[in-house]
Amino acid sequence: MPPKSILKKTTTVSTNAPGRTKPLNPRHLDVALHHANILEERKRVERQVLESIMTLMDFPASPNADAKRPTATDAHQFREAVVPFQPADYDALIEERNIANKCGYALCPRPKRKARSTARKQFVDTDHGVEIVDRKVLEVWCSDDCARRALYVKVQLSEEPAWSRQGGYGDTIELMVENADEHQKALPLRLKEGPTSSTNDDEDDLAAAWAAREDAMTDLAVERGEKPGQLSKANNDLVQDQITERFATNVPPQPPSLPSQSSEHTMAIEGHVPRSDRKDEEKDEDDDPQDWDKHLPG
């Protein structure tokens, strides 16, 4: 800081002082920079959301697509695209699709329902008898089923704008589908064999932690759009699960995620799952009879 003048401050009238002679307060500079970055990020997200809406307006590509059983590619693209959305952005997508005469649900290729007349209020037959519905509400979806599936996505969207979400926005959005097996992300089988042979609880923990870590890594890889071939560990699982045409067996498909797995997934701290958070301690008894002896002393 230059020595302070004891003279009365004279405000310079000249507004176009050449260059910056005032010393800059680094803290102010930081604050300004911080705000500029947020603004920049906001612009970027808004542009991205707009572009996603323009893509999803014409979704799905095939006119024969089925909202109940979307292709893995369509489902993946849709889920990825809506991650930065706020609920209002999602409403905007529905609005734009409706203007283009499409069902509001982005995975549905059908036109939106058309009211029988142009009256503002419409009579609709429902399971509970005849109801009076706003025409605008009626003409959003092609069916109640699509409304359910679309709203299932909406409730998962974060109210927080994507540019101010802590730690980026890596959340995944789940879809309501009837062909979950075809979309199932590569979840490596949990390493059961190793731990069951040993009675060491620590080792058990360790294996579970590794499995959880692998789950996370695989999710991350899929999210990044990495090719299965580039993955080092869960390679085989990925390849098997993503080729959908081979489903010719009668074996009923596995549900997308086991409750025990998903709980571990969220409770894991850097890959380690604290024992108090592991729900499978009790559950495993029913699930896996081979595990019964590990609770015995010795």
Place this chain on the structure above:
Amino acid sequence: MEGEKYQPSLIRMWRVWRTAKEMMNDRGYLVIEDDMTLSLEDFAQKYAREDGEPDRSRLNFSCQPSEEMLLKYTPAPTKKEPNPTPEIGTIWIEFNSDENVGLKQLRDYMGHLLNGSFYSGIMVTVKPMTGMAIRLLRGATGMSDGPKGGVEVFVEQDLLVNITKHELVPKHVLLSAEEKDQLLQRYRLKQTQLPRIQSTDPVAKYLGLRRGAVVKIIRKSETAGRYASYRWVI
């Protein structure tokens, strides 16, 4: 009474269309005088459907810039560009009749402008566009998939009356690049030191003023007669 013979929607549209013609004329495009003074009767004869409603699809028109306008929109020559071309050209004004206008219509319109090699365009809509369409529009100036001179959107309501004809609205005149340079030199100013006017200001929007332009505002004053001030468009 002539008003009773025609539907309110037709009378409305007649006003909107006339304001659009005046607006083009005030910007410097070539507009036929008769269009700006077209009577309601003639308008109805030309543009009303059988049911008496206005047929918006027949209201669309294009305009050519006048010589004076071409000069005004020609940037100052530089060493790199000794013979600059005017940054203005044929404009296409379209009256959209859809109840809801969104990304679909805006993108179709932008495609139409490109296909017809229009320099810029104005879409007049029945109701305000969707938020996403406005977002696209904001980023569209200079965007690769839009026309060079950009797209403007007016809601019919905005053109129901010509705001510049109101006695309290002073006259706004766009300065050419040369006039702007002279002004800044005379007062030894940088353009950023001028008072500002938003490009979304109703008069700025009416005149289609672009960012960076300088507009001269001429007011009448009881004491000083007429005086001018200048504003930089942001």
